Amino acid sequence: xxxxxxxxGVETLIRSPAGELELIERRLRRLDQLKNERSVxxxxxxxxxxxxxxxxxxxxxxxxxxxxxxxxxxxPPLTQLLRPRGVALRFYLLAVFEAQCRLGVGDExxxxxxxxxKGPNSWSxxxxxxxxxxxxxxxxxxxxxxxxxxxxxxxxQIHGALRxxxxxxxxxxxxxxxxxxxxxxxxxYADFRLMQETGxxxxxxxALYSIPANTRNATFTVPVEFFLxxxxxxxQPAEVATWMILRWLAQTYPGKHxxxxxxxxxxxxxxxxxxxRDSYEDACNRxxxxxLIQNARADFANSSGSGPSRKLGSQDEADAFLMTFSQPAxxxxxxxxxxxxxxxxxxxxxxxxCNRELLLRQHQLRMRQD
Numbered sequence: 290x291x292x293x294x295x296x297x298g299v300e301t302l303i304r305s306p307a308g309e310l311e312l313i314e315r316r317l318r319r320l321d322q323l324k325n326e327r328s329v330x331x332x333x334x335x336x337x338x339x340x341x342x343x344x345x346x347x348x349x350x351x352x353x354x355x356x357x358x359x360x361x362x363x364x365p366p367l368t369q370l371l372r373p374r375g376v377a378l379r380f381y382l383l384a385v386f387e388a389q390c391r392l393g394v395g396d397e398x399x400x401x402x403x404x405x406x407k408g409p410n411s412w413s414x415x416x417x418x419x420x421x422x423x424x425x426x427x428x429x430x431x432x433x434x435x436x437x438x439x440x441x442x443x444x445x446q447i448h449g450a451l452r453x454x455x456x457x458x459x460x461x462x463x464x465x466x467x468x469x470x471x472x473x474x475x476x477x478y479a480d481f482r483l484m485q486e487t488g489x490x491x492x493x494x495x496a497l498y499s500i501p502a503n504t505r506n507a508t509f510t511v512p513v514e515f516f517l518x519x520x521x522x523x524x525q526p527a528e529v530a531t532w533m534i535l536r537w538l539a540q541t542y543p544g545k546h547x548x549x550x551x552x553x554x555x556x557x558x559x560x561x562x563x564x565x566r567d568s569y570e571d572a573c574n575r576x577x578x579x580x581l582i583q584n585a586r587a588d589f590a591n592s593s594g595s596g597p598s599r600k601l602g603s604q605d606e607a608d609a610f611l612m613t614f615s616q617p618a619x620x621x622x623x624x625x626x627x628x629x630x631x632x633x634x635x636x637x638x639x640x641x642x643c644n645r646e647l648l649l650r651q652h653q654l655r656m657r658q659d
Contacts, residue, residue: 306654306657306658307658309650309654310651310654310655310658313647313650313651313654314651316525316643316647317644317647317648317651319419320523320640320643320644320647321644322419323417323419323522323523323640324640324644326419326439328417328418328419328439328522329417329519329522329523329639329640330519331414331417332414332415332416332417332519332522333516333517333518333519333522335410335414335415336383336386336415336516336517337517338410339386339387339390339391339404339410340390340513340516340517342390343390343391344389344390344391344392344393345390346389346390346513347512347513348503348510348511348512348513349385349386349389349510349511349512349513349515349516350389350500350501350502350503350508350509350510351385351486351501351508351509351510351511351533352485352486352487352501352507352508353506353507353508353509353537354366354485354486354487355367355486355487355533356509356530356533356534356537356562357534357537357561357562358561358563359561360560360561363458363459363463364563365562365563366457366463366465366486366487366488367530367533367562368530368562368563368564369457369458369463370453370454370457370526371526371527371530371564371568372453372526375446375449375450375453376416376418376446376447376449376450377449377450377453377454378526378529378530379416379450379521379522379526379529380412380415380416380447380450380451380454381450381454381465381466382516382521382529383412383415383416383516383521384466384483385483385498386513386516387403387404387415388403388483388498388500389500391403392500393500394500394501394502395499395500395502396499396500397497397498397499398482398483398497398498398499400480400482405479406444406447406478406479407440407444412447413440413443413444413447414443416443416446416447416522417519417522418439418442418443418446447478448476448478451466451468451476451478451481452468452476454466455467455468457488458488460491461488461489462488462489462490462491463487463488463489464484464488464489465483465484465486465488465489466481466482466483466484467481467482467484467489467495468480468481469481469482482495482497483497483498484496484497484498485497485498485499486498505540505541506541509533509536509537509540509541510536510540511533511536512632512635514632514635514636515635518635518636518637518638518639519638519639519640520581520635520639522639523639523640523643524639524643525572525575527564527568527569527571527572528572528575528576530562530564530568530572531564531568531569531572531573531576532572532576532581532582532630534553534562534564535551535576535582535628535630536630538551538553539551539629539630546629546630547629549585549627550584550585550627550628550629551627551628551629551630552625552626552627552628553569553625554625573626573628575646577628578646578649578650579634579642579643579646580631580633580634580637580642581630581631581634581635582628582629582630582631583628583629583631584626584627584628584629585627585628585629586629
């Protein structure tokens with residue numbers, strides 16, 4: 290079962306140039322359709338209106354329990370949402386974004402004041418989708434007798450996302466939402482309730498989402514540009530997961546991040562984060578090309594505008610729940626790639642950046658085939 294949950298954002302990557310080329314061409318088709326329909330642009334405008342009408346947070350704060358769990362415990366929610374189809378991970382993050390625009394630190398989530406499920410500026414307007422691709426005709430959204438308009442598809446995607454988010458964990462103790470039953474049968478999706486990043490818990494009273502304070506080690510932050518410049522709409526789930534894991538590492542170990550970069554050994558990657566090697570490595574390659582991370586360099590602290598480097602102190606080692614990232618004693622251990630997170634790429638338009646870099650990669654792969 291676990292292996293089925295560790296897919297990357299499209300499907301298990303065929304680790305060959307031909308397989309990578311096929312996935313990139315599929316992704317470029319999707320970006321073209323998103324541009325033609327203006328889906329990302331319109332969804333971003335909706336998010337901007339929510340942000341401007343609310344508290345205008347500069348960063349969205351997330352609890353670390355979304356990312357990692359003890360190797361003896363069930364997989365963290367983030368890993369369970371790395372599925373080849375659907376928008377469950379995206380919807381949960383968008384719901385957290387909306388909550389932090391509307392509520393203050395310590396406030397518990399409530400439906401009052403949150404968007405409707407459908408209609409203008411509703412939850413369905415938060416999500417950009419590309420519809421269905423018809424391979425024989427090489428087109429999106431072919432004319433059919435069924436109801437295939439994008440508005441209906443977005444609502445269907447959100448219904449599916451809510452079902453997925455509610456079904457996490459045995460007995461749903463890791464459910465990230467609760468959807469009540471209607472008195473006459475069926476589900477009342479419009480009345481869903483948002484749960485904390487670690488799920489509803491095992492008690493009778495669910496752990497409703499509340500806005501966390503930014504506390505080192507226990508939380509990490511995501512710049513609001515991730516939402517307002519379209520990145521949440523175009524990155525694959527494995528890329529989002531890898532980027533968030535690297536951000537958490539960078540903020541938890543700022544000294545190492547500035548001086549030598551952060552990294553993951555296989556034991557930590559598979560044990561604490563339940564992230565497969567191919568998903569992680571492929572995501573890092575894409576994040577590098579998109580400008581969201583960079584290969585570690587010693588002068589990063591001064592050149593990135595991130596401020597002075599802070600040395601790794603005892604606070605970094607105090608929490609037994611955290612991993613240690615010291616150098617291995619054995620010389621035969623594979624040295625991992627080291628990365629530093631940069632916010633420079635977030636300032637760019639996500640669709641434009643991704644399209645440009647994927648076209649470049651497509652050209653490189655085609656040149657290899659010739």
